[in-house]
Amino acid sequence: MTRPLRPLIERTTWRRWSHLVVGGALLMPYWFLAISLTPVLPFGSQTVKILLMLLVLPGAATFVTGLVPTVRLLETSLARELLAGPAAALVPGPARSWESRARTGAWFGLHLFAGVVVSGLSLAVPPFAFVLIVAPLVGWDAQFLRIGGMRDAWPQWTVPFAGLASLAALLALIVLAGALLSRLAPWFLGPSAAERLADVQARAVALAERNRLARELHDSVGHALSVVTLQAGAAGRVLDSDPAFAREALGAIEESARAALEDLDHVLGLLREDPSRTAPQPTLADLGRLLEQTRIAGVTLDSDVAPEVGHVPAAVSREAYRIVQEGLTNALRHAGRVPVRLRLAVAGERLEMEISNPLGAPGVAGHGGGRGLDGIRERVTVLRGEMAAGPDGDADRWRVRVSLPLRSGA
Numbered sequence: 509m510t511r512p513l514r515p516l517i518e519r520t521t522w523r524r525w526s527h528l529v530v531g532g533a534l535l536m537p538y539w540f541l542a543i544s545l546t547p548v549l550p551f552g553s554q555t556v557k558i559l560l561m562l563l564v565l566p567g568a569a570t571f572v573t574g575l576v577p578t579v580r581l582l583e584t585s586l587a588r589e590l591l592a593g594p595a596a597a598l599v600p601g602p603a604r605s606w607e608s609r610a611r612t613g614a615w616f617g618l619h620l621f622a623g624v625v626v627s628g629l630s631l632a633v634p635p636f637a638f639v640l641i642v643a644p645l646v647g648w649d650a651q652f653l654r655i656g657g658m659r660d661a662w663p664q665w666t667v668p669f670a671g672l673a674s675l676a677a678l679l680a681l682i683v684l685a686g687a688l689l690s691r692l693a694p695w696f697l698g699p700s701a702a703e704r705l706a707d708v709q710a711r712a713v714a715l716a717e718r719n720r721l722a723r724e725l726h727d728s729v730g731h732a733l734s735v736v737t738l739q740a741g742a743a744g745r746v747l748d749s750d751p752a753f754a755r756e757a758l759g760a761i762e763e764s765a766r767a768a769l770e771d772l773d774h775v776l777g778l779l780r781e782d783p784s785r786t787a788p789q790p791t792l793a794d795l796g797r798l799l800e801q802t803r804i805a806g807v808t809l810d811s812d813v814a815p816e817v818g819h820v821p822a823a824v825s826r827e828a829y830r831i832v833q834e835g836l837t838n839a840l841r842h843a844g845r846v847p848v849r850l851r852l853a854v855a856g857e858r859l860e861m862e863i864s865n866p867l868g869a870p871g872v873a874g875h876g877g878g879r880g881l882d883g884i885r886e887r888v889t890v891l892r893g894e895m896a897a898g899p900d901g902d903a904d905r906w907r908v909r910v911s912l913p914l915r916s917g918a
Contacts, residue, residue, distance in 0.1 A: 524686025527590035531623020538566040574613030577602035615696035640671030760804035791825035808847040815853040833898035835863035838880040862908040
């Protein structure tokens with residue numbers, strides 16, 4: 509198929525034509541209303557009334573209709589499905605501002621008036637072209653083709669070519685009008701600057717939430733796996749000599765695995781937006797179980813938790829629990845079963861915590877390649893707190909200090 513004839517077989521051409529025809533059909537009620545109102549107007553000449561009937565009143569009515577928020581939803585969906593091209597990127601939705609409503613009103617009028625022109629020509633040109641094409645074959649007189657004051661008719665052999673030219677002009681109009689509307693649709697129906705900013709902010713919030721969920725999963729499952737590994741090793745070593753301790757370790761492994769699965773199910777429920785699969789997140793009120801699991805793993809844990817810690821705001825309490833969990837996981841993963849010291853207290857308007865342990869393996873200072881400290885630092889940054897981590901002078905100990913303002917939980 510040659511290039512000039514390709515638009516005849518392209519689906520996009522006729523989908524855009526149908527979009528224009530729909531617009532022409534939608535304009536008819538406005539015209540009928542204008543035709544019924546114009547004759548009773550007490551002012552204006554006949555020319556003025558014709559302009560009012562054909563352009564002014566229908567144009568004003570279509571613009572006002574376009575101010576309805578749901579019109580943008582309908583027009584966007586229609587343009588996205590039928591116009592294709594740049595219009596395919598439109599996101600259907602109601603108008604959320606007066607600026608969007610005004611642009612939609614202008615688009616609605618443009619769609620309807622362009623549609624009525626194309627619809628009218630689509631009805632008139634094909635029969636007219638058919639008459640011109642077959643006129644020489646049936647001997648019809650071509651005198652009706654006189655133009656203006658020309659005294660002679662066109663040569664009869666040119667009549668079929670005039671018919672073909674009128675069909676080509678109609679096809680060109682359909683292609684050009686459809687392409688123009690497709691290019692203009694994003695400007696008229698696209699989001700405003702305020703809506704684009706709101707969408708960017710919503711995506712940023714969603715991304716931050718996903719990052720938070722990733723930290724939750726890393727902290728929970730990472731701690732559980734570290735504890736389970738140590739507990740399984742301890743149980744294996746004393747399985748014959750101390751069956752009671754081995755059974756206790758196996759029970760702790762089961763509890764740690766169950767807690768990790770609950771956290772995993774919670775995170776997956778949030779990602780899938782399934783409220784039935786979400787569960788309350790642990791807080792400092794659940795710290796006792798976490799410390800007990802760590803002790804069963806064979807770690808000597810010296811904990812000093814002030815009673816006031818149980819009354820800190822919920823948001824701070826949740827993040828503090830995860831920080832303690834990650835700190836204990838780091839100690840287990842990088843230093844092994846070394847004594848760990850934990851201190852939690854409320855000092856004024858701040859929650860102070862400290863986790864320290866002997867350096868043990870030399871990889872501790874290098875973070876062991878994990879993301880534990882990065883996760884702690886992210887949580888502390890979100891709550892506008894302070895953090896310090898590293899070897900503690902000449903004491904040959906690794907120490908993590910965190911200070912969180914209590915008001916950051918508001």
